[in-house]
Amino acid sequence: MNKQISYLQSINTALRECLKNDERIVVIGEDLRDPYGGAFKVTKGLSTQFPDRVLNTPISEASITGLATGLALRGFRPILEIMFGDFLTLCADQIINHASKFHWMYNQQVEVPLLIRTPMGGGRGYGPTHSQCMEKLFFGVPGLKIIAPSIYHNPGELLKNSLGAKEPTLFIEHKLSYPKILKLKNGDYAKGLSVKRSSDRFETVFISNCNFKNPDVTIISYGYMVEIAEELLLEMSDFEVNIDIVAPSLIKPVLTQEILNSLQSSGRLIIVEEGTLTNGWGAEISSLVAEKGFNYLKSPIKRVAALDLPIANTKTLEDEILPDKENIKQAILEVIE
Amino acid sequence: MKELKDLYKQMVLIRKFEEKLYELFSKDLLFGTIHACIGQEAVAVGIANALDKSCDIVVSNHRGHGHYIAFSNDVEGLMAEIMGKKTGVVAGRGGSQHLYNNNFYSNGVQGGMVPIANGMALAEKMKKTNAIVICFIGDGTLGQGVVYESMNISSLWSLPIIYVLENNIYAMSTNVKDAVAGDIIHRAKAFNIDAEKLEGNDIEALYRKLAVIVTKVRNSSKPYFMCIDTYRFCGHSKSDSCEYRSREEELSWRDKDPLSLVYAKLPKEMVKKVEKECIERIEGAFRKCQKDLYPVLKNE
Incomplete structure (x- = not known):
């Protein structure tokens, strides 16, 4: 890909292509239609081109999640936008007791190819109910897949690859990533960093400051936090710690083997997530590593995450509550000590 | 139009089926629980016979044995499902209140299936199949907010759906007077949905009425709400x-038992024969299911 394209453009273009190529696609959500084009403008232009399949709804998250599920059960491939990820609590019964259960509960006789897209994350001063990483509440839901692209992934391709599944998918976008230009290069790039990608349907990106040779530390992270970790590596280019970043786009289920592959050489693991610390993604990965890679560990696992507090509105407190570069750097120093 | 004998037979089949379940529980032969509809059979049979079973969709709830049998006639699959057998309609995964078969769907959370029924109605409308969706709820379901979100949308978008509220007066132990403020019908009318109250135990009258309403919804592609x-x-x-x-x-x-109301109108011999046939069919299904295997998880 030569042309520079943003995270948001990538998703917008993918939605347009999906609508164009597949009549089963219906895009549903609040304030999606032109001229508004969605709260974050992700669906801009779509209703003008496809007026019958881009639907504005009332503010009724539970009902529209059910509506999209009903469409999916009857042969459509709905893409539902929930305006802020925080509002997934309003959809929880529909996702947990309905959409995610049907395929298995009805003995694999139905499919629910439902995609729920939603922006998550803080850093914009939106305060306690518009800044969270609510995906953590859904990590334990059987039947639900969770995808969370970073700017090192191709979110539009991931979105296309998420369509048509037998069970629903939660697609987590990050508000701070929307305007960012995607970094889709392979091989060596800036300041001695190199990058490679898995060939999976939902690719994992690996970034390294040692060309993946003899890493001292493995960092696993997803979404916007990968940007923070990569920036840290760039800033610390004269730092003498070899670091691999593992950045899956598929965050549930966890792909344990690719963590173990890096951990086998590094022996030290840091898990970085923007959600709150307790019972989070890091807790699950720590358990998996304790079960399957305990012998690789040279030091205790470190988790970097948000404090177990609501996310405050004012910048000073928000900065303190959310994880940042300094927290990651501190964790690196602690594990190599 | 269906003959009264047919409608009666379907109601007897449902009644005898659920009485059999109670018998099995008393003998400790069933695991789990059920929500029976003994006394409400006319609603299930009336609706199912007014539908075009080749395309219409039924979305049911926890009290759905009657809906299921009236719509699918699959006594054997339901018996096996409730007994937890591999041969059940969803191979023992769902049990009494989580059923799927062709165009029939049920689930166990109050009101949860209402928006899903809307989505199905939208799907059929977009596909131009002319199918309609029946969504069964109860008086207790009126406490759930998602019901109103969904009525609002079906009215705005003109969806071909009929909300069938079976008002059996009690949500578990709570009398409708203690749970529902105002007039139930007004709740639907507030969304500009045509709504009416019907008597639910006289199968002949109910079935005739429902056939008219089903045709109306099919032709108008507009939602309808009935409180039965x-x-x-x-x-x-x-x-x-x-x-x-x-x-x-x-x-x-009991004086208005839907079975007794018909009983008097049919020849005695016919009534006896119908009853005997239903019992034989249910006993046959039970005997067969007893021999069926329980499911086990393979490596999924």
């Missing part, structure tokens, strides 16, 4: 002894 008055003679679930209502009230409804 009925009564469950049994408890809410298998272990409910109905301490919250009087024996006098129960007896007054």
